[in-house]
Structure formats: C-alpha cells, structure tokens
Amino acid sequence: MDKYIIRRNNKGIVWFTINRPEKRNAIDYEVMDGLSETISEVKNNQSDKVFVITGIGEKAFCSGGDLAAFQNLMTKEDAYKMLSKMGEILYSLATLEKPTVALLNGLAIGGGCELATACDYRLAFRESRFGFVQGRLGITTGWGGATLLLERVSTDKALQMLLTGNIYTAVEGKDLGYINHILSKDLPNNECEEYISKQIIHNTKVIEAYKKVVNRKWVATQLKQRMFREIEECSVLWASDEHHQAVSSFMNKNN
Numbered sequence: 001m002d003k004y005i006i007r008r009n010n011k012g013i014v015w016f017t018i019n020r021p022e023k024r025n026a027i028d029y030e031v032m033d034g035l036s037e038t039i040s041e042v043k044n045n046q047s048d049k050v051f052v053i054t055g056i057g058e059k060a061f062c063s064g065g066d067l068a069a070f071q072n073l074m075t076k077e078d079a080y081k082m083l084s085k086m087g088e089i090l091y092s093l094a095t096l097e098k099p100t101v102a103l104l105n106g107l108a109i110g111g112g113c114e115l116a117t118a119c120d121y122r123l124a125f126r127e128s129r130f131g132f133v134q135g136r137l138g139i140t141t142g143w144g145g146a147t148l149l150l151e152r153v154s155t156d157k158a159l160q161m162l163l164t165g166n167i168y169t170a171v172e173g174k175d176l177g178y179i180n181h182i183l184s185k186d187l188p189n190n191e192c193e194e195y196i197s198k199q200i201i202h203n204t205k206v207i208e209a210y211k212k213v214v215n216r217k218w219v220a221t222q223l224k225q226r227m228f229r230e231i232e233e234c235s236v237l238w239a240s241d242e243h244h245q246a247v248s249s250f251m252n253k254n255n
C-alpha cells in the first residue's frame with residue numbers, strides 16, 4: 001500500500017493524502033520524501049494552482065512523527081538530521097508561492113499540528129481535534145512548528161496552545177484563530193474545493209505576488225533561522241532520558 005496518494009483535479013487543485021491509517025497517518029521518511037517531491041512539483045508545474053494536504057479516513061489527519069521509525073534516534077545529532085529534514089520541508093511548504101490548505105479530517109497531533117500550521121488555511125471537520133502534545137514526550141515542537149504558529153495566531157494564544165498541550169475541538173480552534181473554516185463530513189472534499197474557489201479567486205500572478213509579500217516579511221524576520229534554532233533546541237531535549245522513556249512507554253502501551 002502506498003504511504004501517500006497524490007490526486008490532481010481539473011481545477012489545478014493537488015491533493016496529497018497521507019495513507020497510513022494503521023499508524024494514524026504518522027510521518028516517516030517515505031512520507032517526508034513524498035511531501036518534499038510533491039511540493040517541488042507543485043512549485044514548478046504551472047497547471048498546479050492550490051496544494052491541499054489531508055489524511056486518509058476519519059480518525060486522523062496526522063499523528064506527527066512516526067515514533068516507531070524514529071525511536072532509534074538517540075543522540076541530538078541523529079535527532080537534528082531527522083528534525084531538520086522535516087523543518088526544510090515545512091519551510092518550503094510555508095513559503096510556496098501558491099495557496100496551501102490543511103484539511104483536518106480527524107486528529108492532528110504533535111508534528112501533525114506543525115504540518116497543518118505550515119499551511120495558509122486550516123479547514124476541519126466539526127469532530128476533528130488538534131493539539132501540540134510534544135511536551136508530554138519531554139520535547140518541544142521539533143519541526144519548527146512553534147515559530148510557524150506565532151505567524152498564525154497571537155502570541156498569547158500560541159503560548160496557551162504550546163504550554164498546556166491541550167487537545168482542542170475544531171470550534172475552539174476557530175475561536176483561537178487557528179482553524180479558518182469548519183466543514184461537514186458529508187462531502188468534505190467537494191466542500192473544501194468550494195471553499196477554496198470562494199477564498200482564492202484571483203489569477204495566479206496576483207496570488208503569487210501576495211505570497212511573495214508574505215515571504216519577504218518572513219525573510220526580513222528570519223523565519224527560517226528562527227525555525228532552525230527551535231529545531232536545534234528540540235534536538236537537545238530529544239536526547240534526554242525523559243523523552244526516550246516517554247517514547248518507550250507509548251510504544252509498550254501500543255504493543
């Protein structure tokens with residue numbers, strides 16, 4: 001079974017669906033590579049207009065990094081290699097000069113929230129939940145997601161989400177300014193495409209020009225450097241006993 005599915009519709013919308021329902025759509029190296037290649041394709045392909053990321057099924061959008069695949073990363077150097085690989089991908093997603101959408105079809109947890117945060121829009125089913133739970137594993141957001149979150153919601157809301165590690169409902173997410181729109185579950189992909197067609201109405205050149213404005217602000221405020229400082233700090237925590245024990249107890253509970 002392919003770990004991700006790519007579909008293009010005739011309106012230039014490119015759908016990237018993480019296809020690992022048995023792992024709650026966790027991200028391993030193969031999914032990372034798929035995301036990276038697809039982002040490059042969307043960037044270079046003139047007929048690709050909008051990039052949408054979602055997860056298969058109704059349980060999870062994405063449960064973050066694949067804790068089984070990454071549990072052998074013991075040192076901060078090993079952790080940094082993996083975390084910075086995904087950090088590069090999230091930076092290229094955030095700065096893509098085409099609109100990007102995360103469709104939260106279910107739980108977005110840990111790195112799953114970071115992936116959603118890198119997108120311009122976050123749409124969610126009413127039943128979807130999300131939370132930056134990394135603190136429970138003795139680490140911080142390891143893919144640069146806290147830095148990105150500060151670009152999406154106010155500082156006090158971002159800190160609230162990060163420091164509590166609470167799991168929020170889609171409605172709470174809308175109040176926090178994190179979720180842009182709530183979808184019904186009936187025909188979510190159609191509703192998502194309808195939302196996109198109402199929100200993103202201008203021609204490609206206009207859209208690209210506005211995204212360049214955002215990107216210039218991010219270059220000036222050193223978004224990438226800030227994300228990578230965050231990644232370095234997480235790498236140190238990753239190497240701690242507290243983190244390794246938390247991962248072991250998650251893996252043992254699930255085995």
Ligand SMILES: CC[C@@H](C(=O)O)C(=O)SCCNC(=O)CCNC(=O)[C@H](O)C(C)(C)COP(=O)(O)OP(=O)(O)OC[C@H]1O[C@@H](n2cnc3c(N)ncnc32)[C@H](O)[C@@H]1OP(=O)(O)O
Pocket residue numbers: 022023024026059060063064065066067068069070107109110111112114133134137140141142143250254255
């Ligand atoms: C690495 C980067 C870092 C970051 O920068 O943020 C991270 O992302 S760290 C990872 C953060 N994510 C988590 O801590 C989530 C861990 N998962 C859960 O808490 C729960 O699984 C769930 C997502 C709340 C879903 O719960 P539930 O519906 O009850 O399902 P199960 O717990 O039974 O899981 C089913 C199945 O999926 C496996 N699984 C789930 N999440 C992951 C994951 N992140 N990595 C690897 N595997 C995961 C789980 O082990 C079960 O597998 P089996 O036991 O083989 O059925």
